[in-house]
Amino acid sequence: MIIDKLFLPRVMLTCLISTLLIELLVAKLFKIKNKKDFINIILVNIVTNPLVVTIPFLINITYGSFIRNIVLLVLEILTVLFEGYIYKKYLDLKKLNPFLLSFILNLSSYVGGEIINLIIY
Amino acid sequence: MKKILVLIISLLFMPLMALADGAAPYLKGYNARVSNPEGTYLYVNEDKKIFIKYDEVITDIYMEYLDENDILWADGEYGEEYGMVKVEDIKPVKEKVDLEDYKQEETLEMYVYKEGAYLYKGPSMTYNQIDGKKMLPVGTIVTIKYYDEVWGYVESNDLKGWVYIYHHLQDGVPFKEISSLAYINKNNDELLVVKDSVLKESPVSSKALIKVTANEKLTYKYYYNKLHERMYYVEYNNIGGWISLNDIAYETETSFFTPKEINVYSDTTENKFLFTLPSGITAKNNYITEYYPGEPHYSYINYNGKSGWINLEETATKVEKYYIMNTEEITLKDSAISSAREIKKIKSGTKLEVKYQYWENVNDEYRVWLYVSDGNTSGWVIKNNIIEADARKLYCNLYDDSVIYDSLMGEETDKVIKKGPVQFEFEYINKKTNSLGNESDDYWYYIVNNDYEGWVHTGYEFWCAKSKEELLNINNINEKENEKNNPIIEDEESKENFDDKQDLDDEEKEEAPSYSVKEIAIYCVCGAIVIALVAFVVIKIINQRKEMKKNLTSDINNDSSNIDEK
Numbered sequence: 265m266i267i268d269k270l271f272l273p274r275v276m277l278t279c280l281i282s283t284l285l286i287e288l289l290v291a292k293l294f295k296i297k298n299k300k301d302f303i304n305i306i307l308v309n310i311v312t313n314p315l316v317v318t319i320p321f322l323i324n325i326t327y328g329s330f331i332r333n334i335v336l337l338v339l340e341i342l343t344v345l346f347e348g349y350i351y352k353k354y355l356d357l358k359k360l361n362p363f364l365l366s367f368i369l370n371l372s373s374y375v376g377g378e379i380i381n382l383i384i385y
Numbered sequence: 386m387k388k389i390l391v392l393i394i395s396l397l398f399m400p401l402m403a404l405a406d407g408a409a410p411y412l413k414g415y416n417a418r419v420s421n422p423e424g425t426y427l428y429v430n431e432d433k434k435i436f437i438k439y440d441e442v443i444t445d446i447y448m449e450y451l452d453e454n455d456i457l458w459a460d461g462e463y464g465e466e467y468g469m470v471k472v473e474d475i476k477p478v479k480e481k482v483d484l485e486d487y488k489q490e491e492t493l494e495m496y497v498y499k500e501g502a503y504l505y506k507g508p509s510m511t512y513n514q515i516d517g518k519k520m521l522p523v524g525t526i527v528t529i530k531y532y533d534e535v536w537g538y539v540e541s542n543d544l545k546g547w548v549y550i551y552h553h554l555q556d557g558v559p560f561k562e563i564s565s566l567a568y569i570n571k572n573n574d575e576l577l578v579v580k581d582s583v584l585k586e587s588p589v590s591s592k593a594l595i596k597v598t599a600n601e602k603l604t605y606k607y608y609y610n611k612l613h614e615r616m617y618y619v620e621y622n623n624i625g626g627w628i629s630l631n632d633i634a635y636e637t638e639t640s641f642f643t644p645k646e647i648n649v650y651s652d653t654t655e656n657k658f659l660f661t662l663p664s665g666i667t668a669k670n671n672y673i674t675e676y677y678p679g680e681p682h683y684s685y686i687n688y689n690g691k692s693g694w695i696n697l698e699e700t701a702t703k704v705e706k707y708y709i710m711n712t713e714e715i716t717l718k719d720s721a722i723s724s725a726r727e728i729k730k731i732k733s734g735t736k737l738e739v740k741y742q743y744w745e746n747v748n749d750e751y752r753v754w755l756y757v758s759d760g761n762t763s764g765w766v767i768k769n770n771i772i773e774a775d776a777r778k779l780y781c782n783l784y785d786d787s788v789i790y791d792s793l794m795g796e797e798t799d800k801v802i803k804k805g806p807v808q809f810e811f812e813y814i815n816k817k818t819n820s821l822g823n824e825s826d827d828y829w830y831y832i833v834n835n836d837y838e839g840w841v842h843t844g845y846e847f848w849c850a851k852s853k854e855e856l857l858n859i860n861n862i863n864e865k866e867n868e869k870n871n872p873i874i875e876d877e878e879s880k881e882n883f884d885d886k887q888d889l890d891d892e893e894k895e896e897a898p899s900y901s902v903k904e905i906a907i908y909c910v911c912g913a914i915v916i917a918l919v920a921f922v923v924i925k926i927i928n929q930r931k932e933m934k935k936n937l938t939s940d941i942n943n944d945s946s947n948i949d950e951k
Contacts, residue, residue: 272909303927310920314913322906354928 272321279377280313286376287369294360294368301355305369308350312343344370413486413533414445417461417475417511425474427463437463442478443470448535449510449549450560457510458560472510482507482547484538487531495537495550495566496607497525498618499587502565504546508536515546526569537566552610562589567607567618576603576617576633577672577685579653579694584626588616594626599652600685600692603628634672634685641684641700642667644721644743644754644765649693653683659693662686664720673697701743701756709737709757709773710811710831712793717764721745721754729762734793734840736810736831779809780856781849783832789839793829800837806856807832809849 284306291305316339324332347370348363355362419425419441426434427443437443446461449472457472487508502521506512521527521541527548529537535551549563567588578601583593588609597603605617605628615630645664651657653674662668671692672685682697701721713733718725721743731737740763741756753768782805789800793813811831818825828843850856 272905273912276909276913300927304924307920307924307927311917311924314916315910318906318910318913322903322910325903325906350924354924 272318275321276314276317279317280310282377282380283313283373284309286373290369290372291365294365296355296357298356304350304354308347312346316340316343340370340374412447412535413508414447414461415507415509416442416444416478417446417509418442418478419474420476421474425470427461427466427468427470429466429468433468435463435466435468437470443475446470446475446509446511447533448551449563451563452560455561459509459511475511477507477509477511480507480512484531487533487536487538489530489532493529493532493537493550494569494571495527495529496569497521497523497527497565498567498607498609499523499565501563502548504539504544504548506546508533508538508547510549512547515544519544519546521548521565527566562611567609569607570605570617573604575636576605576619576628577601577635578603578628579632579634579674579683579685581652582628582632584619584621584624584628585616586626588627595621595624597621597628603633630675634674634683637670637673637684639670639673640667640703641670641697642703642741642756643699644701644741644745644756645699645725646720647695647699649686649688649691649695651693653681653694655694655696660691662688662695670697698744698746701741701754704739704742707739708810709739709755709771710793710813711735711737711771711773712813713771715766715770717757717762717766719764721756721765725765728764729759731759732792732795734790734795734813734829734831735759736838779812779849780853781807781809782856783807783841787841787843789832789837790829790842791839793831793840795840798839800839802832802834802837802839802841806853807834808853809833810838 287305287309288302291302296302296305316336319339320332320336323335344363344366348366351357351362351365355365357365419437419439422439424436424438424441427437428434441463443461443463446459448460450458450469452458458469459472459475460467461470461475463470500520500523502525504515504519504521506515521539521544525541527537527539527541529539529550531538532550535549536547537550539546539548548566550566551564552562578597578599580599582597582599584595584597586592586594588611601621603617603619603621605619607618609616609618609627616627617630617633618625618627620626643662643664643666647662648655649659649662651659666688668686668688670684671687674683676682683694684697684700685692685694711731711733715731716727717729717731719728720726722745737757737759739755739757743754743756743765745752745754754765755768755771756763756765783802785804786801787804788797789802790796791798794815809830810833813829813831815827815829816825830841830843832839832841
């Protein structure tokens with residue numbers, strides 16, 4: 265019996281916004297200045313982040329937390345690879361390896377998210 | 386790039402690093418030059434040593450050791466290697482020492498218990514001793530405000546200088562004790578001798594001064610930390626000497642509970658039996674020995690006017706009150722042994738308060754017993770024999786009046802719990818498989834409210850709040866929605882219109898589905914897929930325009946360079 269139907273959509277939005285904030289900040293630290301590059305980073309996260317939030321949630325309800333953790337790990341790896349591919353194709357990265365950038369941005373947003381979780385809850 | 390990476394990772398993990406720093410011992414290293422014209426060696430390990438030329442600098446030197454041949458060694462770093470170097474071959478780079486670097490919040494009070502407390506000009510034996518090769522007299526009490534783990538700065542009468550204070554020896558390394566200072570006990574703590582023992586001449590000597598019998602009470606004045614052993618300075622029959630931590634017990638205010646009959650002995654050798662403590666009693670530990678994993682741990686007790694020593698491994702410890710719920714029938718016993726008398730059968734789904742826990746050593750493996758109570762009867766049960774329902778405190782809305790069951794997966798009673806907010810204390814999910822082989826979850830909740838407690842059974846999982854306030858908040862949101870749909874109307878005509886509208890709405894509402902958590906999640910996943918596809922298409926469009934622009938620009942550049950060539 266559901267009480268709050270908007271709980272999950274709210275979580276999706278919160279996760280997306282906090283991910284974008286953290287990743288854009290870290291991207292700036294890596295001297296990414298081009299406006300188009302920022303837009304690409306935003307869009308690529310809109311592709312990946314909602315999926316990485318909702319799929320594990322559904323898996324957790326259906327199969328439990330152990331399977332959920334495995335699925336989450338796989339999704340994170342696929343996210344890093346996909347985002348790295350997009351960065352390689354469309355970003356002006358002269359010295360930076362696009363897959364490494366993708367890994368660092370995702371790691372930062374993951375760790376940042378865990379810290380925010382710890383503080384709030 | 387590397388630096389930025391290191392910076393970011395450090396920033397992210399800085400809180401953890403700060404915590405780690407707080408736990409590490411305080412050692413202030415210093416740099417020294419090789420003063421031996423022939424150079425010296427840094428001994429990294431048994432097989433590896435590095436030659437260091439004269440006047441080369443060895444960094445981060447700390448900790449000095451005296452080996453069996455009375456050669457003094459120090460730990461240090463050269464190049465990127467850590468190792469040991471002879472103290473006689475080095476001299477500090479900086480002669481002047483800044484005391485403020487060694488300032489500590491806590492002040493140490495130490496006692497010079499033997500000769501040899503030489504004072505140095507700096508916190509290392511690489512510095513010269515103070516003029517006149519002076520040392521602190523035996524019996525001096527010093528207050529130390531500036532120190533690290535190895536050295537302390539003292540001012541006593543006319544004497545000022547650095548003295549070696551380090552006690553602990555590194556495990557597995559055959560080095561001698563250097564320090565002549567012991568820590569002072571300001572509290573007059575009492576010790577109890579656990580077995581016939583001796584007082585020794587000094588913490589590091591094996592020479593015995595006087596025998597001391599078991600159960601003697603002694604007050605200690607100073608203590609000295611040796612590897613795995615602390616030595617206490619006590620006086621017995623007007624003779625002062627040092628007794629080992631292994632031979633004494635110290636005062637305590639803990640208590641224990643007997644899970645079974647326990648033997649009491651005259652001392653910790655367990656050679657002489659005195660009497661037996663009955664099962665099921667609580668008593669105080671007056672003195673207990675130091676705890677070492679894998680070693681017996683003893684307590685000196687007093688029961689009904691009789692005293693003696695028991696092995697604490699045979700006692701139960703009180704646990705912080707918590708509840709469990711057994712999912713199958715269990716039997717309580719009157720003591721924590723397999724052959725104990727059975728006192729009561731407890732049906733499944735009974736809320737049990739856990740009071741004590743006992744770890745029984747069975748052939749070097751441990752079996753855990755719990756002392757539980759159902760409110761009327763208390764007894765022992767093996768923990769592995771209880772499958773527990775998940776204990777949780779959740780606040781949920783019961784949407785329908787629900788029948789209360791007499792036990793978990795038991796029979797219905799005639800009690801009904803009204804719908805509304807309830808508190809759950811336990812949840813149990815019974816996995817069922819139907820004849821077609823499909824699995825489903827059957828939910829059982831143990832409800833607690835003002836009127837009664839009991840099990841209710843649902844075919845679905847409740848979506849609950851973690852606190853009453855959160856639940857009320859959600860209820861308020863739902864109520865407001867209700868009011869919007871069911872306003873109070875005074876006017877008859879408007880009421881008729883509203884009723885008509887409501888009928889239409891009701892028809893729609895009948896068709897509108899009510900969603901479960903799983904359904905909402907599925908819809909959200911589908912939504913996320915759609916969003917992902919749209920965003921991907923946008924990425925493609927934006928970047929195609931960019932590529933077209935780039936291609937156009939390069940075409941123009943190519944054309945102009947062709948024209949120029951011609």
